[in-house]
Amino acid sequence: MPGRKNTTEMLIVGGGVTALSIAYHCARAGVTVVLVDPDGETGAGAPQAPRPVRAYQPGKVHNSQLTVRSLADYRSFAPAGGADLVLSDVGWLVLPTGRGRSAALEQEVAAQREAGVELQLLTAAGACVRNPWLDPAGVESALWCPQSYLLDVDKVVRGYAAGAREAGARRLSGKTVTGLDPRSGQLAVADGTFEADVIVLAAGAASGALAEAAGLDLPLWAQTAELFRTDPVVTGEEIEAPFTVHPESGLKTLGTGRSFLVGLERISRQEGMREVWFQETVAEVAKRYPKLKDAGLRSMWTGSVDVTPSRTALIGQAHERVFVAAGYTGQELGQAPATGRIVRDLYLGRSPGLDLAPFSPVPSRP
């Protein structure tokens, strides 16, 4: 829309890793991009700590397709000049319990491998060799995926921001979007409005409320997520225990230094679940790791994440003039690189090379 004030081709709401990846890929493809977000140049402002990311998404082959593609991007990260973003490989041990769950995961091994996931079936004994802190009595079978890694998030965010800027994307920092109109492509901030051919909603945990206010009916909401750290549980050598999850309860752990990182992957629209989930985390740790029963758990990191009931992100066109990339349910880092490419391809009318039906923001009607 040349010649008109405050207009552009694509407005992206957000400045986190998802928004920046979209800006990077779209700008490089020649799209005129403007990012609108309240933060500074590097998204959340302060450097972001390295975080564990996993490529294997149990029960969700379509999610694994995104994480495997994203890992390939991270390993040769062009926006940061091929910088080494994968700090270390931590591995990912998945411990299904109950016959139904074990059988279901074993059945999808072939499809996961076809998606590029390196998966190995382990016996209970083999799982306890990988993670000797587990109570063997609670382990039935296991899947092992080496593609879980500690990611240098700060470098990722800065890399995409620099790459997007070099490709011509502009950034309007210090601007909080207060509303958007899917029909006109108008976006409101405190001191004015902007207009675009398309708006991309990629504002992390704020996306659900913005979508709702815009009249977009999306299964998407924000909820609290919390990570804990145990008190030190060894005095000598550092703990060797991979990223480990019990899909049934959602308990996930990772040995780091002399402590364990602990979290509980749950979703609920109900308010006030933080204390309930803390108590369940304590009980689950005691059940799965008797040796950690008396180790105190301290809150290490709390924040909001955008979630969907299917734990699958909404990526695609939600309205003629609105694209959505939100609802990652805690997996943004593992999926952001692929998301940028997908939104670019969809916008340009190209094939993204994978079935996007599971990610559709528009419910399929029978």
Ligand SMILES: Cc1cc2nc3c(=O)[nH]c(=O)nc-3n(C[C@H](O)[C@H](O)[C@H](O)COP(=O)(O)OP(=O)(O)OC[C@H]3O[C@@H](n4cnc5c(N)ncnc54)[C@H](O)[C@@H]3O)c2cc1C
């Ligand atoms: C406890 C906890 C543990 C986590 N663990 C993991 C993990 O292990 N792996 C993983 O991948 N992820 C994890 N996450 C999620 C993590 O936050 C994401 O990895 C990542 O930071 C989210 O990326 P994003 O770009 O989608 O959203 P964000 O980084 O949240 O970015 C959202 C952006 O939108 C902007 N914004 C918000 N409101 C508005 C508005 N009104 N107008 C304009 N802009 C707006 C914000 O300023 C921000 O720039 C965890 C989160 C928490 C809280």
